Amino acid sequence: xxxxxxxxxxxxxxxxxxxxxxxxxxxxxxxxxxxxxxxxxxxxxxxxxxxxxxxxxxxxxxxxxxxxxxxxxxxxxxxxxxxxxxxxxxxxxxxxxxxxxxxxxxxxxxxxxxxxxxxxxxxxxxxxxxxxxxxxxxxxxxxxxxxxxxxxxxxxxxxxxxxxxxxxxxxxxxxxxxxxxxxxxxxxxxxxxxxxxxxxxxxxxxxxxxxxxxxxxxxxxxxxxxxxxxxxxxxxxxxxxxxxxxxxxxxxxxxxxxxxxxxxxxxxxxxxxxxxxxxxxxxxxxxxxxxxxxxxxxxxxxxx
Numbered sequence: 001x002x003x004x005x006x007x008x009x010x011x012x013x014x015x016x017x018x019x020x021x022x023x024x025x026x027x028x029x030x031x032x033x034x035x036x037x038x039x040x041x042x043x044x045x046x047x048x049x050x051x052x053x054x055x056x057x058x059x060x061x062x063x064x065x066x067x068x069x070x071x072x073x074x075x076x077x078x079x080x081x082x083x084x085x086x087x088x089x090x091x092x093x094x095x096x097x098x099x100x101x102x103x104x105x106x107x108x109x110x111x112x113x114x115x116x117x118x119x120x121x122x123x124x125x126x127x128x129x130x131x132x133x134x135x136x137x138x139x140x141x142x143x144x145x146x147x148x149x150x151x152x153x154x155x156x157x158x159x160x161x162x163x164x165x166x167x168x169x170x171x172x173x174x175x176x177x178x179x180x181x182x183x184x185x186x187x188x189x190x191x192x193x194x195x196x197x198x199x200x201x202x203x204x205x206x207x208x209x210x211x212x213x214x215x216x217x218x219x220x221x222x223x224x225x226x227x228x229x230x231x232x233x234x235x236x237x238x239x240x241x242x243x244x245x246x247x248x249x250x251x252x253x254x255x256x257x258x259x260x261x262x263x264x265x266x267x268x269x270x271x272x273x274x275x276x277x278x279x280x281x282x283x284x285x286x287x288x289x290x291x292x293x294x295x296x297x298x299x300x301x302x303x304x
Contacts, residue, residue: 046092075124108163158208161248179201
């Protein structure tokens with residue numbers, strides 16, 4: 001997409017590199033069970049992803065969120081950069097880190113939350129939230145909106161937990177972050193509808209589950225326990241998120257000794273936990289979703 005704001009095609013070149021890298025890494029993950037992020041070249045490619053997020057600052061965008069279309073606006077762009085760089089930072093910590101890297105990554109996650117809150121304070125309108133207030137098509141029911149936004153919220157919790165383990169789990173959430181911004185550009189160009197954005201973004205979040213093959217059974221169990229504990233504390237008890245995450249991070253530090261592993265020597269637990277995640281989190285894929293939410297989402301049936 002040619003624009004006057006990127007005459008040297010720097011952003012587009014970085015975007016092409018990043019897209020090819022995502023395709024290549026997920027191919028490796030699905031074929032060999034790992035993304036093979038282990039060399040200086042791999043680190044250089046991850047750096048390109050960080051540069052892609054930062055280079056989005058060259059574009060002029062509306063100062064306020066569009067009321068009926070999911071398009072890029074200042075708060076979203078800065079959040080996208082912050083959380084994109086969080087993945088990059090956690091990958092760097094994994095690559096260069098030592099025995100304390102878990103604690104460094106926890107610090108990176110808490111620091112990113114603080115930065116995101118500062119961005120929200122500076123740019124958000126009263127009562128506004130970046131994802132929960134994302135526009136839908138007018139035909140979307142309240143029940144469908146709630147189902148989708150809850151899935152997005154749970155996926156963001158899952159993504160934060162994935163930061164703590166290995167390079168694959170830290171890198172994978174970056175795809176949803178960066179593709180969301182690209183999809184918003186497609187909305188602005190009139191190439192896709194609002195609900196198309198929600199569907200494609202949801203699928204981008206779902207593919208993080210494939211990184212489960214890189215985790216130990218004890219790590220998967222810890223992630224599931226932590227996710228549901230934080231969801232309960234945050235959404236049911238309305239606990240401050242920093243207090244909630246400090247409790248969760250403390251729990252992970254305690255469980256990090258890996259004592260659960262000695263009770264499982266194979267992949268059975270991993271498979272069970274993967275299925276459990278799919279059943280619990282992909283509840284948006286049900287007859288109601290297909291019959292009403294997807295209906296009239298795409299301009300042409302062939303796009304589906």
